[in-house]
Amino acid sequence: MALAFPQTFYNDSGLAAAALVRRHGIEDLHRLVVVHDEMDLPPGKIKVKVGGGLAGNNGLKSLVAHLHTQDFVRIRIGIGK
Secondary structure (H helix, E strand, O other), rough: OOOOOOOOOHHHHHHHHHHHHHHOOOOHHHHOOOEEEEEEOOOOOOOEEEEOOOOOHHHHHHHHHHOOOOEEEEEEEEOOO
């Protein structure tokens, strides 16, 4: 198990995630858990899902571009608008 805080800009977080996956030999990306804030959820509300739409989120777009899949677990924490 590893916990990582990317040192990249959020919009380039896929670079850090891809390096983490390679370094730890993660082949089943369902074992990768990504935690991010979500403006479309009320503050404090938490949702967990695998895959799904990117809703214009550039950080998630970067993850999909570098990992070549959307099959990772997403924990979305609401921050409201």
